[in-house]
Amino acid sequence: MSNTxxxxxxxxxxxKEMPKQWYxxxxxxxxxxxxxxxxxxxxxMGFDDLRPVFCDELIxxxxxxxxAYFDIPDEILDFYKMYRPSPLVRAYCLEKKLGTxxxxxxxxxxxxxxxxxxxxxxxxQAYYAKKQGxxxxxxxxxxxxxxxxxSMACAYLGLDCKVYMVKCSYEQKPFRREVMxxxxxxxxxxxxxxxxxxxxxxxxxxxxxxxxxxxxxxAVEVATTHEGYRYVLGSVLNQVLLHQxxxxxxxxxxxxxxxxxxxxxxxxxxxxxxxxxxxSPFMGEKLRGEADYQFIAVEPASCPSFTRGKFxxxxxxxxxxxxxAKMYTLGSGFIPSANxxxxxxxxxxxxxxxxxxxxxxxxxxxxxxxxxxxxAEQFARVEGILPAPESSxxxxxxxxEALKCKETGEEKTIxxxxxxxxxxxxxxxxxxxDGTMSDYIPTDADLEKGFAGLPKMD
Amino acid sequence: MSNTxxxxxxxxxxxKEMPKQWYxxxxxxxxxxxxxxxxxxxxxMGFDDLRPVFCDELIxxxxxxxxAYFDIPDEILDFYKMYRPSPLVRAYCLEKKLGTxxxxxxxxxxxxxxxxxxxxxxxxQAYYAKKQGxxxxxxxxxxxxxxxxxSMACAYLGLDCKVYMVKCSYEQKPFRREVMxxxxxxxxxxxxxxxxxxxxxxxxxxxxxxxxxxxxxxAVEVATTHEGYRYVLGSVLNQVLLHQxxxxxxxxxxxxxxxxxxxxxxxxxxxxxxxxxxxSPFMGEKLRGEADYQFIAVEPASCPSFTRGKFxxxxxxxxxxxxxAKMYTLGSGFIPSANxxxxxxxxxxxxxxxxxxxxxxxxxxxxxxxxxxxxAEQFARVEGILPAPESSxxxxxxxxEALKCKETGEEKTIxxxxxxxxxxxxxxxxxxxDGTMSDYIPTDADLEKGFAGLPKMD
Numbered sequence: 001m002s003n004t005x006x007x008x009x010x011x012x013x014x015x016k017e018m019p020k021q022w023y024x025x026x027x028x029x030x031x032x033x034x035x036x037x038x039x040x041x042x043x044x045m046g047f048d049d050l051r052p053v054f055c056d057e058l059i060x061x062x063x064x065x066x067x068a069y070f071d072i073p074d075e076i077l078d079f080y081k082m083y084r085p086s087p088l089v090r091a092y093c094l095e096k097k098l099g100t101x102x103x104x105x106x107x108x109x110x111x112x113x114x115x116x117x118x119x120x121x122x123x124x125q126a127y128y129a130k131k132q133g134x135x136x137x138x139x140x141x142x143x144x145x146x147x148x149x150x151s152m153a154c155a156y157l158g159l160d161c162k163v164y165m166v167k168c169s170y171e172q173k174p175f176r177r178e179v180m181x182x183x184x185x186x187x188x189x190x191x192x193x194x195x196x197x198x199x200x201x202x203x204x205x206x207x208x209x210x211x212x213x214x215x216x217x218x219a220v221e222v223a224t225t226h227e228g229y230r231y232v233l234g235s236v237l238n239q240v241l242l243h244q245x246x247x248x249x250x251x252x253x254x255x256x257x258x259x260x261x262x263x264x265x266x267x268x269x270x271x272x273x274x275x276x277x278x279x280s281p282f283m284g285e286k287l288r289g290e291a292d293y294q295f296i297a298v299e300p301a302s303c304p305s306f307t308r309g310k311f312x313x314x315x316x317x318x319x320x321x322x323x324x325a326k327m328y329t330l331g332s333g334f335i336p337s338a339n340x341x342x343x344x345x346x347x348x349x350x351x352x353x354x355x356x357x358x359x360x361x362x363x364x365x366x367x368x369x370x371x372x373x374x375x376a377e378q379f380a381r382v383e384g385i386l387p388a389p390e391s392s393x394x395x396x397x398x399x400x401e402a403l404k405c406k407e408t409g410e411e412k413t414i415x416x417x418x419x420x421x422x423x424x425x426x427x428x429x430x431x432x433x434d435g436t437m438s439d440y441i442p443t444d445a446d447l448e449k450g451f452a453g454l455p456k457m458d
Numbered sequence: 459m460s461n462t463x464x465x466x467x468x469x470x471x472x473x474k475e476m477p478k479q480w481y482x483x484x485x486x487x488x489x490x491x492x493x494x495x496x497x498x499x500x501x502x503m504g505f506d507d508l509r510p511v512f513c514d515e516l517i518x519x520x521x522x523x524x525x526a527y528f529d530i531p532d533e534i535l536d537f538y539k540m541y542r543p544s545p546l547v548r549a550y551c552l553e554k555k556l557g558t559x560x561x562x563x564x565x566x567x568x569x570x571x572x573x574x575x576x577x578x579x580x581x582x583q584a585y586y587a588k589k590q591g592x593x594x595x596x597x598x599x600x601x602x603x604x605x606x607x608x609s610m611a612c613a614y615l616g617l618d619c620k621v622y623m624v625k626c627s628y629e630q631k632p633f634r635r636e637v638m639x640x641x642x643x644x645x646x647x648x649x650x651x652x653x654x655x656x657x658x659x660x661x662x663x664x665x666x667x668x669x670x671x672x673x674x675x676x677a678v679e680v681a682t683t684h685e686g687y688r689y690v691l692g693s694v695l696n697q698v699l700l701h702q703x704x705x706x707x708x709x710x711x712x713x714x715x716x717x718x719x720x721x722x723x724x725x726x727x728x729x730x731x732x733x734x735x736x737x738s739p740f741m742g743e744k745l746r747g748e749a750d751y752q753f754i755a756v757e758p759a760s761c762p763s764f765t766r767g768k769f770x771x772x773x774x775x776x777x778x779x780x781x782x783a784k785m786y787t788l789g790s791g792f793i794p795s796a797n798x799x800x801x802x803x804x805x806x807x808x809x810x811x812x813x814x815x816x817x818x819x820x821x822x823x824x825x826x827x828x829x830x831x832x833x834a835e836q837f838a839r840v841e842g843i844l845p846a847p848e849s850s851x852x853x854x855x856x857x858x859e860a861l862k863c864k865e866t867g868e869e870k871t872i873x874x875x876x877x878x879x880x881x882x883x884x885x886x887x888x889x890x891x892d893g894t895m896s897d898y899i900p901t902d903a904d905l906e907k908g909f910a911g912l913p914k915m916d
Binding site: 079182183432 | 472536537539540577632636835839843884891
């Protein structure tokens with residue numbers, strides 16, 4: 001492209017330009033992410049250990065720290081073509097509003113009915129389950145993005161989908177529930193009387209409205225006790241970051257095509273699936289010494305895994321049935337205060353991202369909720385997209401960086417991940433519009449309670 | 459394109475290929491749509507008669523039956539680039555599921571936060587209001603798509619936006635209301651005590667939950683009694699079809715680029731904004747004798763303006779304050795039974811489309827609600843988009859036509875308009891999922907009551 005030609009508002013790749021392989025950033029990491037450990041023996045878990053819970057092909061992907069590229073099967077490529085490539089958008093209107101010399105780009109993953117990037121991994125996981133001849137999959141969902149994405153993928157492939165939805169979300173987010181039902185999933189409020197663990201919890205805590213940890217425990221129990229079922233998960237795991245690399249790969253191809261090189265790459269971080277996917281190919285270049293980028297993970301001040309957590313082995317779930325993972329964590333018993341970004345309320349973080357952060361290859365910032373919604377509203381009014389609360393964490397820091405450029409006069413190129421839309425988060429916007437939104441930041445004493453629950457390692 | 463090359467799943471035009479003019483189908487109509495009449499004198503309304511209510515430039519567009527093309531101002535083109543071009547999608551997955559030899563395409567207008575095509579005209583109307591130096595605009599909204607679109611356009615231009623929202627919708631659709639508030643609009647439940655007409659209605663009918671007709675009357679009163687305000691409307695009017703022609707123009711450019719010629723073009727019809735916009739350039743070719751197409755308008759069996767209405771002058775609103783329009787109508791006093799496609803619950807129809815239908819240039823079909831949701835669900839599960847109830851009327855007939863092709867072996871090319879997404883319509887999906895959705899079709903006696911209210915013309 002000539003330098004005089006204006007970059008379009010939105011860059012859509014042609015189908016032919018879409019990536020045909022996922023990129024595994026672990027292959028280029030000198031310090032590999034630590035292995036999953038058996039929660040009882042503390043021994044690394046191998047292929048056979050994980051087979052009762054996960055699909056075979058996905059376990060291979062989970063354990064492979066060496067293969068740089070995995071072919072995306074044709075069936076998944078066809079599904080991707082239904083809603084991908086996602087647009088890489090030049091935020092001309094936001095730049096103008098801010099009066100910044102910075103050039104701002106965002107990769108928008110919300111143009112599909114699941115409303116987020118979660119579909120990228122949902123279709124992959126459902127595909128491998130189908131290929132293995134399974135009847136169906138089980139999972140948990142909190143806010144509902146992951147459950148919706150999985151139910152869409154399963155409907156497409158004709159696979160049964162059992163979703164355990166945290167009871168309070170089931171009741172407070174009936175719309176998400178109905179989307180999943182429309183896609184043919186069975187949605188059960190958790191804790192339920194369908195599982196032993198659910199019955200036990202209900203007996204101990206009558207009237208409980210559930211938790212993600214409890215829903216995971218139920219989904220895992222159903223997967224391991226029903227023939228032809230396996231459990232699938234929408235974030236944290238290495239395989240999920242592998243599938244989500246499609247976000248970063250598309251971004252990189254589009255930017256290369258127009259000769260754009262980002263200086264700063266920003267993403268929100270809950271379990272790390274979006275951030276990991278977005279930065280993977282860029283991080284690969286940095287790890288190989290081919291280019292340098294500044295990476296910023298953004299998390300809520302109410303759940304600051306990176307910025308105030310510990311790098312340690314911990315349970316992935318509050319029920320403590322899943323393997324131990326080494327990660328930045330607040331402790332599996334840490335209960336984050338109410339925050340409308342449900343997708344970022346997770347005590348831990350992807351092992352891959354944790355290792356990269358630990359090795360100084362990535363920065364992290366925490367931001368307060370009302371500041372996040374101020375950015376969300378500002379963005380919505382000029383860019384025309386109502387962002388999800390999770391995504392708005394990245395918007396906040398992108399705006400902050402652009403305003404710094406305004407002060408310094410630097411013409412930095414900023415890329416951030418806009419993971420999804422906020423159509424099912426209007427209670428959050430209502431609280432913001434009404435001025436009733438709170439910002440609670442945990443005290444050091446709160447954090448110490450969480451850390452106290454970390455497993456004792458040898 | 460060579461014949462061996464596969465049509466992509468989604469065709470996105472380059473920015474350079476986007477239309478720079480709107481097309482006015484009236485210029486090619488031998489029988490022009492009948493003029494708006496003064497409801498008191500029954501005289502045609504001219505520029506000066508309409509100035510107290512509408513913006514000057516929009517009145518010119520409304521009254522111009524001769525100019526074929528109107529330049530789209532640069533500012534509107536820039537706004538269009540934020541969310542357009544919309545994709546023209548080849549429904550490969552739906553074709554496969556149906557086992558039809560038909561080729562199905564849809565133009566998807568839901569990839570923006572207003573969730574529908576309404577934004578195409580909202581930005582145009584807001585732009586001309588701003589250009590005229592006005593402070594703001596007023597409007598009514600029922601289901602909320604139009605109000606949302608207008609609030610987005612006004613936020614972008616820094617224009618005040620006063621929305622009168624039918625009270626029952628205001629209470630039942632708090633999420634739509636919050637989206638509008640996030641975009642800075644004031645949203646008032648109608649009837650309100652802010653207007654004389656609102657106070658009068660509240661005095662006569664205490665506890666009423668409002669109606670679209672009442673909300674129109676309030677919005678018009680506020681526009682005509684507040685300096686610097688005008689009233690804007692999201693459908694029915696000629697100017698709206700003009701702006702919406704961008705849908706059909708983009709579709710035609712994309713199809714021409716790949717050598718595709720549609721045989722059948724299908725759209726849902728409430729007031730006619732989407733259908734009119736989609737078919738305009740194709741209808742132009744038909745009117746000029748350059749090509750032939752089959753056009754099908756789809757309406758709910760509960761509100762069958764085309765298929766069971768009369769072609770007559772009628773009031774556009776139930777409050778009878780607006781000009782008379784000649785159209786297919788069920789009578790402004792006709793109250794359609796509850797139907798989840800709120801955007802199609804209108805007693806009348808665009809004068810342009812009414813004339814074209816009257817002249818035999820277009821067909822119409824009515825479909826029942828549960829059949830519509832069956833099609834919506836089938837579509838959602840294979841195409842990955844949860845459609846709005848309104849849009850699903852077009853899906854129903856597209857599927858019916860594709861299944862006919864399966865019987866006859868014809869390889870017809872079908873194009874339909876997918877106007878928007880159903881994320882704010884989950885109560886409707888819930889009723890369908892629960893099997894509690896009803897299909898009420900008005901009796902002839904019901905229709906006679908509506909017709910009895912038609913104004914007596916000389």
